[in-house]
Structure formats: C-alpha cells, structure tokens
Amino acid sequence: MSQTAKNDADIVLSPAILKEIYIIPLEKEHYLIYAPLHRFAFITNTQIAHYLTALQAGIHPVVAEDISSLLPYLSTLKTNFNGKAQLQQGNPFPTALTLFLTTACNLRCSYCYANAGDTAIEKMSIATATRGIDYILSNIAKKNFIADNCQQPRLEYLQLSYHGGGEPTANWQVLHDSFHYAQQQAHHQGVMVNASLATNGVLKDAQIDWIAQHIGRVGVSFGGLPELHDKHRFMANGAGSSQRVMHTLQRFDELGVIYTLRLTLTTDQLNQLPDAVRFICAHYRPHKIHIEPAHSVGRGATQSPLDVEHFLAAYRQAQHIAQATGHTLYYATADIKKLTTHYCGISQDTFALSPQGNVSACYASFSEAETLADVFFYGKPEEKGKGYSFDLNKLNVLRQQTVTHKPACQSCYAKWHCAGDCHHEARIAQTDVASLDRCQITRALVKDQLVEKINENNEKDWMA
Helix, strand or coil, X not given: CCCCCCEHHHCCCCHHHHHCCEXXXXXXXXXXXXXXXXXEEEEEXXXXXXXXXXXXXXXXXXXXXXXXXXXXXXXXXXXXXXXXXXXXXXXXXXXXXXXXXECCXXXXXXXXXXXXXXXXXXECCHHHHHHHHHHHHHHHHHHHHHHHHHCCCCCCEEEEEEECCCCHHXXXXXXXXXXXXXXXXXXXXXXXXXXXXXXXXXXXXXXXXXXXXXXXEEEEECCCCHHHHHHHCEECCCCECHHHHHHHHHHHHHHCCCEEEEEEECHHHHHHHHHHHHHHHHHCCCXXXXXXXXXXXXXXXXXXXXXXXXXXXXXXXXXXXXXXXXXXXXXXXXXXXXXXXXXXXXXXXXXXXXXXXXXXXXXXXXXXXXXXXXXXXXXXXXCCCXXXXXXXXXXXXXXXXXXXXXXXXXXXXXXXXXXXXXXXXXXXXXXXXXXXXXXXXXXXXHHHHHHHHHHHCCCCEEEC
C-alpha cells in the first residue's frame, strides 16, 4: 500500500458507507470487516479495525500506511441494493396466489405449528379457488396491457402455491382441478403457470406421478433418519410415516422432481443431525436441505428451546458432510447471496386465500381461527363483484414489517440477509424479533459463510 499523509477527511468515505461497515471480532486479534450492501468482506488486524471504529465514531485519525489504499477502495464500492424498503401504497395488486387448501392432515407431528388434527377441519371449495385464480389472472392481464403499451417486460407466469395449516393433498380434487383451471385460463392470456407445493410426502403413487408432471417446485418435510422421522412425524393412528415419505422421495428422484427437504429440528434431534444429513446425501437428490428450528407455536410451543452452541456445532458438522457430497445445506435467515428488507411476503402484499376464501398475508396464519388471524388477515371477497375488499389500515401496518422498521436489528451485520426474521414468531413472543437465540444462530452462520468465502480467495477478501 502506498504512503500517504492525508487523513480520512481528504478521502471520500460517506456516512452512508461507514454506517454499513460492520467490524466483527474473530480469534487471535483478527477482525472480519463486512460491507453487506457492497457485497464485500475481508479479514484484517486490530489497527485497521480500530481505525474504522474511530471513523464511525466521528474521530479522524491520521491514515496509516497500510490503511491508505483501503479507504478510497471502500468509497468506490457500488451496490444495486440500497437497503430502502419500497413500501406499497393503496389497494394491493397481487399477481401471485397461494391457496391454503385445507386444515386437514393425515399426520400428527409433535411440533406442528398449526395443531393439525386438533382443530376443526376446513376445506377450500373449487369455487373459492377459481375465484382467486380469476382475480390474479385479471391483475396479470392489466399489468401486461400496461407493459405492452409502455414497452416494459411482460409477466410470463402465474405463480401458484399450495400450502396451508394442513396437508394440501388432503384436498386433492380441488388441488388437481384448480391447477388445471389455472393452466387453462392462463393459456388464454399467453401466460404459463409456475406451481409449487408444500407437502408431508405421504402420497399415493398416482399423486406422485401427477405432481412430477405438473408441479415445478416441491417442499417435503422429512426427519432425515427414519427413527427420528417416526418419533416426530407420525400418522393419525400413531404409526410412523417414514417409509411412505422415503418411497415418495425415491420416486421423485426417479421422475426428476425438483424438491427441497425441510428438516424441522427439536432438541432431541441435534446430536443426530450430522447422521441425518449423511443419510439424506447417501440416498436422495434434493435441490436443497433446509434446516429450521421448530417454531414455538401450535404443538411446537411445548418443545424445549434449542441450545445455540449445540445447534451451531451440529449444523457445522452437517454442513461439511453435505458439501463433501455436493449437496446444499440451507438456513433461511443466513443466506449471504440474498439482500432484502423483508423476511417473507407479509410486507409485500402476499395474497393467500384461506379455505373460507379470505385473504391472509402470512403462511402461519392460515385460518380465521388462528391465534393472530386478526393481525394477518386483511381482505375478503366482495359481496358484489368478483374482486376482493381490503382493510388498508391492517395492510399498511403489515407493509411496515421490514427490517428497516425493527430497532433491534439496526446494528446487526446480518440484517440484510435475515430481514428481521419471522414477524409471526415475534408477535407470539411479544418482542421485536422472533428470538435472541435465532439471532445468534443467524449471525454465526453468516460469519461462517463470509470467512469461508474469504478463505476460498486465499484469505484476501470476498466480493460477490
């Protein structure tokens, strides 16, 4: 680095850049410097770390020789993401649809967030589903009309998701018929249907074949090891479901289905997480293996909280196993490839229909009887007409649930990846964030990834 006598006042390092530079202690007097908005990180010594800390405090020390070339480099970093949430205004104009087909389920999982099997069974009618499809396709047609006249890109897909507080395939006829209806109506508009499904994987062969042919992305819940799966994910009669799910996964692999496996972790599973991931990697070909602690709602409220260090040790070991076999282990709030202000769609006008046909912004709030339904349900079918009416007061509160509006997140280096975590969990806990334990896990896994990326670049730096 070149010698200089200038101090940092002569070098353009704006307050905005300084605000988004994070100084993270490592071992042996080393520090990780991370500028997430600029997709840049490097490991440095105490001198540079203290220098940047002084700048952030408004102190202007003399620039040392080994710092001089760093400052102008930081000042020229560019970003396509400014960290500002684009808040929606007025009535929503959704172009994607989620259908909560039913609260019925053939399993009685120990940690089920929806208490499936212990609540009243609700099933969506085909009329409710097609009304939602017609409404979304009408919005897509309007947007494409504007796009055609303004020489803007058209929307090419209707994004259609099947989810809910039960097992979507338990309302199979409506799933089947609504998809084909959407496909037919979308074709008339020159639009394709991109469908996704969340399932417990207990499926008939005919259902597996149909899903393989029509559903683009599938999420399957699986315990990893048969004995762990059967302990927590059992049938209504108490029998284990692992053999049924493993049959589904084998068939999915044979048919080329793109699927993600979700492992929901409880305390008693942590010691066996590495073995669970090893089993998956040896037998199946998921697109990703998604690890998530059990949520503290529904039957999950009775689960003991995970010990953070225990979880991290198990996750790191499992990650090495996955990487060695070419698989991807994924933790949703610690994805450094993702920069965002919102954890999920609640601040982005998610349009999800309950079995009764009302509009929810949250996948965890799947029914009008759910604990926080009054918070997350913001729309209902119009009494006259084919559209929906919306409670803009509720919707505008939901639109504010971005990480930029969470005071507890403002000094966190992981905030643009985590985006404040799950607002439903935070409301249940009556706190600003879902839990401090989840925050610790997210920060640790983000730091792990950054250090790994830097080491891959011969311990110099990382820039995406």
